[in-house]
Amino acid sequence: xxxxxxxxxxxxxxxxxxxxxxxxxxxxxxxxxxxxxxxxxxxxxxxxxxxxxxxxxxxxxxxxxxxxxxxxxxxxxxxxxxxxxxxxxxxxxxxxxxxxxxxxxxxxxxxxxxxxxxxxxxxxxxxxxxxxxxxxxxxxxxxxxxxxxxxxxxxxxxxxxxxxxxxxxxxxxxxxxxxxxxxxxxxxxxxxxxxxxxxxxxxxxxxxxxxxxxxxxxxxxxxxxxxxxxxxxxxxxxxxxxxxxxxxxxxxxxxxxxxxxxxxxxxxxxxxxxxxxxxxxxxxxxxxxxxxxxxxxxxxxxxxxxxxxxxxxxxxxxxxxxxxxxxxxxxxxxxxxxxxxxxxxxxxxxxxxxxxxxxxxxxxxxxxxxxxxxxxxxxxxxxxxxxxxxxx
Amino acid sequence: xxxxxxxxxxxxxxxxxxxxxxxxxxxxxxxxxxxxxxxxxxxxxxxxxxxxxxxxxxxxxxxxxxxxxxxxxxxxxxxxxxxxxxxxxxxxxxxxxxxxxxxxxxxxxxxxxxxxxxxxxxxxxxxxxxxxxxxxxxxxxxxxxxxxxxxxxxxxxxxxxxxxxxxxxxxxxxxxxxxxxxxxxxxxxxxxxxxxxxxxxxxxxxxxxxxxxxxxxxxxxxxxxxxxxxxxxxxxxxxxxxxxxxxxxxxxxxxxxxxxxxxxxxxxxxxxxxxxxxxxxxxxxxxxxxxxxxxxxxxxxxxxxxxxxxxxxxxxxxxxxxxxxxxxxxxxxxxxxxxxxxxxxxxxxxxxxxxxxxxxxxxxxxxxxxxxxxxxxxxxxxxxxxxxxxxxxxxxxxxxxxxxxxxxxxxxxxxxxxxxxxxxxxxxxxxxxxxxxxxxxxxxxxxxxxxxxxxxxxxxxxxxxxxxxxxxxxxxxxxxxxxxxxxxxxxxxxxxxxxxxxx
Numbered sequence: 001x002x003x004x005x006x007x008x009x010x011x012x013x014x015x016x017x018x019x020x021x022x023x024x025x026x027x028x029x030x031x032x033x034x035x036x037x038x039x040x041x042x043x044x045x046x047x048x049x050x051x052x053x054x055x056x057x058x059x060x061x062x063x064x065x066x067x068x069x070x071x072x073x074x075x076x077x078x079x080x081x082x083x084x085x086x087x088x089x090x091x092x093x094x095x096x097x098x099x100x101x102x103x104x105x106x107x108x109x110x111x112x113x114x115x116x117x118x119x120x121x122x123x124x125x126x127x128x129x130x131x132x133x134x135x136x137x138x139x140x141x142x143x144x145x146x147x148x149x150x151x152x153x154x155x156x157x158x159x160x161x162x163x164x165x166x167x168x169x170x171x172x173x174x175x176x177x178x179x180x181x182x183x184x185x186x187x188x189x190x191x192x193x194x195x196x197x198x199x200x201x202x203x204x205x206x207x208x209x210x211x212x213x214x215x216x217x218x219x220x221x222x223x224x225x226x227x228x229x230x231x232x233x234x235x236x237x238x239x240x241x242x243x244x245x246x247x248x249x250x251x252x253x254x255x256x257x258x259x260x261x262x263x264x265x266x267x268x269x270x271x272x273x274x275x276x277x278x279x280x281x282x283x284x285x286x287x288x289x290x291x292x293x294x295x296x297x298x299x300x301x302x303x304x305x306x307x308x309x310x311x312x313x314x315x316x317x318x319x320x321x322x323x324x325x326x327x328x329x330x331x332x333x334x335x336x337x338x339x340x341x342x343x344x345x346x347x348x349x350x351x352x353x354x355x356x357x358x359x360x361x362x363x364x365x366x367x368x369x370x371x372x373x374x375x376x377x378x379x380x381x382x383x384x385x386x387x388x389x390x391x392x
Numbered sequence: 393x394x395x396x397x398x399x400x401x402x403x404x405x406x407x408x409x410x411x412x413x414x415x416x417x418x419x420x421x422x423x424x425x426x427x428x429x430x431x432x433x434x435x436x437x438x439x440x441x442x443x444x445x446x447x448x449x450x451x452x453x454x455x456x457x458x459x460x461x462x463x464x465x466x467x468x469x470x471x472x473x474x475x476x477x478x479x480x481x482x483x484x485x486x487x488x489x490x491x492x493x494x495x496x497x498x499x500x501x502x503x504x505x506x507x508x509x510x511x512x513x514x515x516x517x518x519x520x521x522x523x524x525x526x527x528x529x530x531x532x533x534x535x536x537x538x539x540x541x542x543x544x545x546x547x548x549x550x551x552x553x554x555x556x557x558x559x560x561x562x563x564x565x566x567x568x569x570x571x572x573x574x575x576x577x578x579x580x581x582x583x584x585x586x587x588x589x590x591x592x593x594x595x596x597x598x599x600x601x602x603x604x605x606x607x608x609x610x611x612x613x614x615x616x617x618x619x620x621x622x623x624x625x626x627x628x629x630x631x632x633x634x635x636x637x638x639x640x641x642x643x644x645x646x647x648x649x650x651x652x653x654x655x656x657x658x659x660x661x662x663x664x665x666x667x668x669x670x671x672x673x674x675x676x677x678x679x680x681x682x683x684x685x686x687x688x689x690x691x692x693x694x695x696x697x698x699x700x701x702x703x704x705x706x707x708x709x710x711x712x713x714x715x716x717x718x719x720x721x722x723x724x725x726x727x728x729x730x731x732x733x734x735x736x737x738x739x740x741x742x743x744x745x746x747x748x749x750x751x752x753x754x755x756x757x758x759x760x761x762x763x764x765x766x767x768x769x770x771x772x773x774x775x776x777x778x779x780x781x782x783x784x785x786x787x788x789x790x791x792x793x794x795x796x797x798x799x800x801x802x803x804x805x806x807x808x809x810x811x812x813x814x815x816x817x818x819x820x821x822x823x824x825x826x827x828x829x830x831x832x833x834x835x836x837x838x839x840x841x842x843x844x845x846x847x848x849x850x851x852x853x854x855x856x857x858x859x860x861x862x863x864x865x866x867x868x869x870x871x872x873x874x875x876x877x878x879x880x881x882x883x884x885x886x887x888x889x890x891x892x893x894x895x
Binding site for chain 2: 127224225226227228230231234236237240241243244247251272276278279280282301304321322325326327
């Protein structure tokens with residue numbers, strides 16, 4: 001029962017496209033010409049008939065422009081034609097079009113899982129990284145993201161910031177945070193960061209000075225033992241930096257979340273880690289224990305990392321029960337209910353982003369599918385041996 | 393995906409052997425184990441051999457014990473030196489009760505009472521209003537003194553005597569403070585300690601209106617309660633039950649809390665007392681021995697007992713309470729809860745008589761009917777027996793500074809840190825205990841006290857040890873009960889303000 005997942009990228013043939021353009025999609029058209037500047041008119045299943053394209057910022061079409069040379073309406077606009085697919089975007093989605101003809105969806109109006117992708121760079125190199133860092137200059141993403149934020153409408157309840165490591169943007173991160181504060185003041189923002197930059201108190205001070213009212217840093221902690229954490233993130237001294245970063249944020253009253261990815265290197269000390277978190281970081285607003293995504297480095301390090309989730313249930317149970325008993329707000333992400341102890345079900349969240357959330361054929365007969373966290377798309381390659389439909 | 397970077401590098405684990413000890417103390421818990429307790433209240437059980445290895449610096453970073461002790465702040469090495477800042481923050485959190493100065497303010501509007509309990513330290517059955525009631529002038533000066541305290545969060549506890557016998561003064565005090573709290577930027581909690589026998593519907597309505605909670609007394613089932621708390625008619629228990637219902641109807645199910653006093657008679661009825669608390673829907677009990685003050689000392693032979701006898705009673709009651717919890721009845725023992733909070737959480741409690749520095753004056757102050765100010769309830773009890781050693785001054789004559797920074801207060805403060813008291817400074821339980829100079833004085837004749845035959849000390853050490861032996865067993869069911877006791881829904885923020893914000 002694999003679901004059809006929505007594509008987030010497509011390619012075609014560019015025209016008049018000199019630099020990347022970030023624009024909001026309209027498939028139905030905008031009446032008022034003066035409001036069309038920020039929009040790209042998207043022609044899916046383009047029949048070839050002429051449209052009134054005056055004033056639009058760009059155009060996307062899934063037909064070949066050479067096959068319809070009479071399309072003088074498009075001649076003066078930048079855009080991409082011959083797109084492999086164009087009907088995946090909805091009115092209000094925000095895309096970026098590159099001069100290469102590559103079109104990426106940055107923001108989907110119908111999704112609750114929108115993420116601002118900050119950078120591919122990172123100062124850690126975690127053994128289970130699902131999106132391994134790249135040493136590249138992708139600073140151009142900053143302006144794109146700022147433009148995207150200004151276009152978001154209607155305002156969503158939630159938006160994420162991810163990477164790479166967003167704090168490597170330094171002052172540009174604060175520009176993004178300020179833009180979020182101005183344009184989306186009521187949107188809750190969760191930023192995935194390793195927290196190491198907050199070790200530097202001047203950085204933490206600037207971060208707090210943005211005074212975004214609904215901003216949370218989600219920071220991973222993999223062990224209560226410094227060198228075990230350092231090994232997981234492949235960076236010596238990272239544990240101390242992250243811990244001090246967490247304290248700097250706590251001191252400034254900044255909300256934090258602790259994230260623990262579960263794998264063979266982290267599961268044994270989960271009960272001790274839970275106690276460490278409560279005793280040292282009782283100000284954490286939320287703690288999430290996360291199932292591992294079989295992507296990126298995980299595929300290469302599978303022997304080092306893979307453990308069937310069924311085999312860490314006792315440790316996970318002890319950690320969650322302890323934190324819950326001490327009034328910490330705790331969740332389990334990315335797990336299938338059939339592999340979780342039943343007492344842990346209330347803590348399970350449907351956390352996998354819609355565009356990569358799947359279920360298996362076995363799941364078709366399951367009665368608790370509605371509540372189940374499901375699987376990552378990548379779980380096709382490897383998943384728990386104990387996945388089975390639950391009948392009651 | 394083609395990943396060319398090295399999959400992972402090794403070499404993150406330490407191989408060093410050099411470490412420093414952070415301050416900790418230890419006690420022998422049973423024949424084969426010692427409990428280490430550090431300044432933060434973190435604990436760890438080791439064998440004698442392990443203890444020797446630890447202090448002789450024979451542990452290496454490969455040892456599991458080394459790693460556990462490093463995580464729990466017993467040792468520090470090059471790797472974790474950078475985390476000492478967080479140790480400081482945690483210590484500050486444990487001591488946060490000091491900031492803001494006096495939070496608990498007790499007021500005695502009258503010394504008169506309609507009971508004549510043999511263990512009572514202070515009360516008078518008397519009709520002499522002139523002599524034992526607080527007057528308007530004194531009440532006004534008391535209010536002004538309380539509002540001088542820097543902390544924004546204060547508790548005002550109206551005591552007695554039976555305070556309801558001077559209700560107009562209670563009305564005056566609570567109305568004034570409640571109506572003016574915004575002006576003075578205070579958040580005030582009100583508690584009235586009453587035996588409930590004289591409570592009227594009008595009084596309850598007034599309490600409801602000003603969000604006042606009630607603290608009362610329940611010593612057990614009727615035969616015990618009435619024996620402990622004689623009234624002219626032997627109807628104290630019946631009257632209490634009737635008025636408890638009335639009070640709860642108006643103030644809500646949690647509007648009334650009760651305290652239990654243990655007499656010699658009580659020692660045989662641990663189970664019956666607890667069952668009575670359960671029957672009347674109370675969620676906790678505070679098992680405490682008689683205060684060594686006032687009338688209690690005089691009648692000690694009849695109602696008193698040794699600390700050893702009390703501890704047997706305590707353990708019997710505690711085991712019954714634990715069994716109740718494990719079979720699904722939520723019920724807490726308050727003293728154990730206080731000790732466990734210090735051990736099992738990064739926080740401290742607001743118990744002023746189990747803090748270091750002591751809560752005397754710094755955490756609590758008592759304003760007597762005649763305007764005299766004392767650093768603790770116990771200090772005024774001494775005064776009622778004619779010993780005014782701890783009288784800090786009088787609201788009608790002295791300024792805030794004279795009272796709270798005068799020579800009496802200075803002398804108390806000088807002996808109020810158990811970190812620096814002989815016998816305490818080397819005691820394993822120092823971080824989870826406190827100093828109580830006034831108790832020392834009352835029981836042993838001088839404020840420093842003598843630890844080895846001090847009953848309070850005996851009690852704290854024995855119960856701490858007793859609770860630690862439960863922790864050592866690591867029984868999941870017991871640990872779950874303890875966890876529930878230390879997590880009672882209060883807001884728990886780590887106190888990491890850069891500097892004390894009180895002003």
